[in-house]
Amino acid sequence: MIYRKFGKTGIDISALGFGGMRFESSQSPEDCAMLIQAGYDAGINYFDTAPIYCNGKSEEYYGRAFAEMKKTRTQKPFYVATKTFESREPKIRRDLENSLKRLGLDCIDFYYIWCILRPEQYRERVGRGLLDAFVRLKEQGLIRHICFSTHMSGNEIEKVIYDYPFDGVLLGYSAMNFAYREMALSFAEKAKCGVAVMNPLGGGLIPQNPQRFSFLKQRQEETVVEAALRFLLNDPRITTMLVGMGKMKHLQEALSAVDGFKAIPAENIEKIRLGLKEAFNELCTGCGYCNYCPEGIPVPKLMDSYNQYLLSHKKQAIADRMKWHWEIFYRGNHLDKCTRCMQCERSCTQHLPILARFQEIQKELPN
Ligand code: SF4
Ligand code: SF4
Structure with a gap:
C-alpha cells in the first residue's frame, strides 16, 4: 500500500480509500462487513461513507466491520469519513449522532460538509450557522477534522477553499475530467488540504468501455481499471482515491493497481491528454461547468x-x-x-x- 499525508493533518492515509457506496441490496450485512475488513487487512485505512449510501445501510455495514477492527485500532489505525447535507446546528447534530450510532464510534475523523454546488450556496449555508456548528462539534471532540465535498469547477473551489482552514476536500476526479478539474488540486495543495477523490472510474464509464479508454494503458498487461487508477496515483496532490467496493473483485483490482504502480512520465501524461480529447469529442466529461440551470435541471x-x-x-x-x-x-x-x-x-x-x-x-x- 502507498500512504500519503492528508494535508496539514499530517495523518498517513492509504492512497486507496474504501468507498462505501457500492454495496448491493442482495449482499448480506456480514458479507459487506467482511469485505471492509479485507480492505483493512490489505492496508486500507481510510473508509468513506454517508448516511444515505446504499439506502442508509452503508454506515451500518461499516459499524459491523469496525466492531472487529477496533480491536486492533491502536496498532493499526483507521480513519472514518462521513458527511452531512444539513446547515443548521440542531440538524447537523442529529445527523452526526445517528452516524456515530450506526458506525459504533465516539468521534468521526473526517466530517464533511456535503455537496457544495456553488460558492453562493456555500455562503448561504455558512450564513445558517454551518461552520460555527462544525467548529463547536470539533471543540466537543465529536469530530476531528472539518472537510467539504464538492462538484464545483476549479475556479469556484478557489472561492471556498481559502474561506476556512479546511483539512480536506472531496472531489469528483478521474482520467475523464482531469483536464477540467486539475486546477482544484493546486488550490488544495496551496491550502494544505488533503484531497480525497470520488468517482475515480468516471462513474463506471471507464470499466464499461475498455476499448474506448485503452489510451490510458501504459503497459500491455494492465487492465483499463488499473490504468485509470494508476493515472490518479501518479498525481501526488491526490491523497486518496475512493474506489466503490461492493465485491471482492473490486477490492482485488484496486489493490493490484496500487501494488503495480510505476510513475508515469510527463510525456505520457500529455499523450493521455490528447487521447482524452479524441475519445471524448462527443462525450460529456462531467466537468460540471453547466451545472447552474436557473430552472434546476441537472x-x-x-x-x-x-x-x-x-x-x-x-x-x-x-x-x-x-x-x-x-x-x-x-x-x-x-x-x-x-x-x-x-x-x-x-x-x-x-x-x-x-x-x-x-x-x-x-x-x-x-x-
Ligand atoms: S454537458 Fe456540462 S458537464 Fe458535460 S461536458 Fe458540457 S459542461 Fe461539462
Ligand atoms: S433552462 Fe434549459 S437551456 Fe437554460 S440552462 Fe437550463 S437546461 Fe440549459
Missing part, C-alpha cells in the same frame, strides 16, 4: 445519461442511467421546464448540443 447528470447511449448505442441506456444511477425519476414532460436560455450550452466545455440531446432524452422517458 444538466451534467442528463448529459452523463446520454453518454451511456453514445457508448452503448442503446437508447434505453439513457433512462436506465437516470433511474438507477442518478435516481432521477422524470417523466417525458419534465424537460419542458427548460426555457432554452442557452446558458448551459454556452458554458459547455465540450460544445455539446445539449438542447438537441434533451429532445432525444425526452423521447426515451415515460409519459
Whole structure:
C-alpha cells in the first residue's frame, strides 16, 4: 500500500480509500462487513461513507466491520469519513449522532460538509450557522477534522477553499475530467488540504468501455481499471482515491493497481491528454461547468445519461442511467421546464448540443 499525508493533518492515509457506496441490496450485512475488513487487512485505512449510501445501510455495514477492527485500532489505525447535507446546528447534530450510532464510534475523523454546488450556496449555508456548528462539534471532540465535498469547477473551489482552514476536500476526479478539474488540486495543495477523490472510474464509464479508454494503458498487461487508477496515483496532490467496493473483485483490482504502480512520465501524461480529447469529442466529461440551470435541471447528470447511449448505442441506456444511477425519476414532460436560455450550452466545455440531446432524452422517458 502507498500512504500519503492528508494535508496539514499530517495523518498517513492509504492512497486507496474504501468507498462505501457500492454495496448491493442482495449482499448480506456480514458479507459487506467482511469485505471492509479485507480492505483493512490489505492496508486500507481510510473508509468513506454517508448516511444515505446504499439506502442508509452503508454506515451500518461499516459499524459491523469496525466492531472487529477496533480491536486492533491502536496498532493499526483507521480513519472514518462521513458527511452531512444539513446547515443548521440542531440538524447537523442529529445527523452526526445517528452516524456515530450506526458506525459504533465516539468521534468521526473526517466530517464533511456535503455537496457544495456553488460558492453562493456555500455562503448561504455558512450564513445558517454551518461552520460555527462544525467548529463547536470539533471543540466537543465529536469530530476531528472539518472537510467539504464538492462538484464545483476549479475556479469556484478557489472561492471556498481559502474561506476556512479546511483539512480536506472531496472531489469528483478521474482520467475523464482531469483536464477540467486539475486546477482544484493546486488550490488544495496551496491550502494544505488533503484531497480525497470520488468517482475515480468516471462513474463506471471507464470499466464499461475498455476499448474506448485503452489510451490510458501504459503497459500491455494492465487492465483499463488499473490504468485509470494508476493515472490518479501518479498525481501526488491526490491523497486518496475512493474506489466503490461492493465485491471482492473490486477490492482485488484496486489493490493490484496500487501494488503495480510505476510513475508515469510527463510525456505520457500529455499523450493521455490528447487521447482524452479524441475519445471524448462527443462525450460529456462531467466537468460540471453547466451545472447552474436557473430552472434546476441537472444538466451534467442528463448529459452523463446520454453518454451511456453514445457508448452503448442503446437508447434505453439513457433512462436506465437516470433511474438507477442518478435516481432521477422524470417523466417525458419534465424537460419542458427548460426555457432554452442557452446558458448551459454556452458554458459547455465540450460544445455539446445539449438542447438537441434533451429532445432525444425526452423521447426515451415515460409519459
Ligand atoms: S437551456 Fe434549459 S437546461 Fe440549459 S440552462 Fe437554460 S433552462 Fe437550463
Ligand atoms: S454537458 Fe458540457 S459542461 Fe456540462 S458537464 Fe458535460 S461536458 Fe461539462
